[in-house]
Amino acid sequence: MKPIILFNSDLAGGAGSFIVILADVLVTLGIETHIIVCHSRTDYSIPEGVKFHQLDTIPSKSLEEALKLTLENIGTVRGIFSNSTPANKILSKIHHPRSCHIIHSAEEKHYTGWSAPLRRILRHRKYRRLYSGKNLLTVSRGLKHYIVHELKATPRSIHTLYNPFEFETIYSLADRPVEGIPSEPFLLHVGRLDIAHKRHDVLLKAYKKANPNEKLVLLGKGKDEEKIRTLIRELDLRHRVLMPGFSPNPYAWIKRAKLLILSSDFEGFPRVLIEAFLLKTPVVSTDCPTGPSEILTGELEHFLVPVGDVEALARTIGQARKGYPSLHGIDLSRFESHQVAQAFLRLPLLSDKRANQ
Numbered sequence: 001m002k003p004i005i006l007f008n009s010d011l012a013g014g015a016g017s018f019i020v021i022l023a024d025v026l027v028t029l030g031i032e033t034h035i036i037v038c039h040s041r042t043d044y045s046i047p048e049g050v051k052f053h054q055l056d057t058i059p060s061k062s063l064e065e066a067l068k069l070t071l072e073n074i075g076t077v078r079g080i081f082s083n084s085t086p087a088n089k090i091l092s093k094i095h096h097p098r099s100c101h102i103i104h105s106a107e108e109k110h111y112t113g114w115s116a117p118l119r120r121i122l123r124h125r126k127y128r129r130l131y132s133g134k135n136l137l138t139v140s141r142g143l144k145h146y147i148v149h150e151l152k153a154t155p156r157s158i159h160t161l162y163n164p165f166e167f168e169t170i171y172s173l174a175d176r177p178v179e180g181i182p183s184e185p186f187l188l189h190v191g192r193l194d195i196a197h198k199r200h201d202v203l204l205k206a207y208k209k210a211n212p213n214e215k216l217v218l219l220g221k222g223k224d225e226e227k228i229r230t231l232i233r234e235l236d237l238r239h240r241v242l243m244p245g246f247s248p249n250p251y252a253w254i255k256r257a258k259l260l261i262l263s264s265d266f267e268g269f270p271r272v273l274i275e276a277f278l279l280k281t282p283v284v285s286t287d288c289p290t291g292p293s294e295i296l297t298g299e300l301e302h303f304l305v306p307v308g309d310v311e312a313l314a315r316t317i318g319q320a321r322k323g324y325p326s327l328h329g330i331d332l333s334r335f336e337s338h339q340v341a342q343a344f345l346r347l348p349l350l351s352d353k354r355a356n357q
Contacts (some may be wrong), residue, residue, distance in 0.1 A: 001031060001078065002032075002076055002077055003031070003032035003033065003051075003074060003078060004026060004031055004032070004033050004034070004077065004078050004079055004080075004081070004350070005033075005034045005036060005074070005077050005079065005080035005081065006019045006022065006023055006035050006081050007035075007037075007067070007081065007087050007090075007091060008037055008082065008083040008084050008087045009037065009038045009039060009086040009087050010037050010038065010040070010041040011035070011037055011041070011042035011043060012041050012043045014104060014163070014268075014269075014271055015083040015084050015104045016042065016043055016044055017043075017044065017271070018083065018102070018104065018139070018163055018164065019035060020035075020044040020045075020046070021165070021166055021337050022164050022337070022340070022344065023047055024050070024337075025164065025337050025338055025340075025341040026341060026344075027047060027049040029341065029345075031345075032051070033049075033050050033051070034050070034051045034053060034074060035050055035051070035052050036052075036055065036067065036070055037052075037054055037055065038054075038055045038063050038086070038090070040054060053070050055067060058070065063090050064090055064093045067090060067091070067094060068094050071094075077098055078350055079098045079099075079347075079350050080096055080098055080099050080100070081100050081101075081102050081137065082099070082102065083102045083104060085107060085130070088103075088130060089130065092130065092134065099134070099135065100134075100135040100136065100347075101134050101136050101137070102136075102137045102138075103136055103137065103138045103139065103143055103147065103268065104139050104268040104269070105143075105267065105268035106146050106266045106267070106268060106289060106290055107123075107127055124150070127147075127151055128151045128152055131147055131155055132154045133154070133155065133156055134156055135155065135157045136155045136157065136158040137158075137160070137347070138159070138161075138268070138290075139161065139268050139269035140160065140269040140290045140291045140294055141160050141294060142289055142290030142291055142293065142294060143160075143268050143290040144159075145290075146289055146290055150289075157348065157349070159348075161340065161343055161344055162334060162335050163269050163271055163274070163340070164335070164336070164337035164340035165271070165275070165278070165335045165340075167278060167332075170251050170275060170278055170279070171278070173249050173251045173252065174251035174252055174254065174255040174279050175255075176249060177252070178249050178252040178253065180247075181252060182217070182242070184215075185213075185214045185258040186214050186215050186216070186217050186242075186256075186257055186258060187207070187212065187214050187215070187216045187217070187257065187258060187259045187260075187317070188216075188217045188219060188253060188254065188257035188260050188261070188281075189203055189217070189219065189220075189261050189262070189263065190220060190250050190253070190254065190260065190272045191220050191264070191272065192222035193220055193221060193222030193223065193224045193225045193228055194222045194223065195224045195227060195228065196265075197264060198263060198264050199263045199265050199286075199307075199308065200218065200224070200228050200231070200263070201231060202263045202286075202309075202313060203216075203261060203263035204228075204231055204235055204237060204241070205235065205314075206263070206310045206311075206313035206314040206317060207240075207241075207261075207314070208235050208236075208237060209310060210313075210315075210317040210318050212318070214258055214259075214321075215241065215242055216237075216240060216241045216242070217241075217242045217253065218241060218242070218243050219244060219245075219246075219247055219250055219253055220245075220246060221245055221246040225243070228243070229243070250272075250275070251279060254275055254276050254281050255281060257276075257281050258281075258282070258321070259281070259282050259283070259284060259320050259321060260272065260276040260281050261284050261285070261313075261317065262284070262286060262292065263286055264288050264307075265286070265288055265307050265308065266288050266289065266290070267290055267291045268290055268291065269291045270291045270292060270295070273295045273296070274295060274332060274335050277295070277327055277330055277332060278332060280327045281327075282324040282327070283296065283300075283303060283320075284305065284313070284316050284320050285303065285304055285305070286305055286306070286307045287304040287305060287306060287307065288307050299325045300325060300330075302316075302319075303316055303319075303324075
């Protein structure tokens with residue numbers, strides 16, 4: 001059977017986790033699987049049996065040429081899947097007939113000022129061009145809707161595949177002792193420190209307004225760390241908000257949190273919400289255009305709040321602290337890694353006759 005290629009600029013963040021988990025399962029199913037990255041940055045180990053290639057170590061004039069050479073050496077492939085905007089652009093340039101772009105994020109930004117509408121229009125136009133005429137795979141149904149109905153892109157094909165999760169690994173890591181976790185109850189936000197995307201400004205203002213007894217932990221690192229620290233001082237929250245930085249084991253923090261809060265304006269598929277529910281931690285989330293409403297369903301819908309609404313977020317934090325529905329009956333099986341891998345292999349690009357000849 002022909003090999004499957006998972007391609008990205010690096011192996012960091014949510015896309016890196018997606019690639020590594022999916023590759024690991026594919027190899028266990030007996031499928032030759034290659035990971036190709038442009039650069040060495042990685043948050044994860046390469047699974048045993050997966051073949052790994054790094055483009056910036058290949059002598060060539062460009063990453064496009066290095067990718068072409070690597071694919072020529074591998075031979076005919078069943079499919080090649082890029083996993084970020086930089087990787088999508090590179091793959092687009094080589095016009096591979098078995099290519100598919102996996103879209104992990106809406107790639108939106110929170111613009112302010114008089115030029116905000118024009119900047120948003122130009123950004124939409126850029127991504128409309130990138131996605132049109134391509135095979136696309138989105139990590140949420142909401143993201144699929146966004147691409148077709150808001151960006152007005154016209155992809156060659158578009159399907160949805162949820163992020164894979166290794167349930168037993170998450171359970172095991174969550175039980176490990178981790179230094180620095182508060183002994184008293186706390187509220188938690190997990191994500192990179194990026195105000196325009198994650199909206200720490202909305203989160204901090206809502207936290208101050210809700211005025212809970214518990215401290216707030218911002219777990220992560222990112223370019224806006226100093227801006228966030230400044231905002232914490234301005235809101236007089238220095239003694240109530242903790243910023244421990246990045247943790248290689250966020251699951252231990254999530255399991256011990258009283259409440260996890262997502263305040264983003266935009267997401268592709270917020271993995272942290274699934275991780276929280278696996279560990280039976282209540283969640284309050286903004287109802288951003290893609291992801292949360294596919295996870296917080298039924299009676300959990302009451303804990304979705306409008307994007308950017310400080311008052312609603314503060315009020316819902318208070319409600320969640322007072323009482324939250326039981327999470328013991330929630331069905332998350334569709335996110336389990338083996339089920340996701342089986343759905344992946346049923347994609348038309350991989351299941352047609354050409355893919356297996």
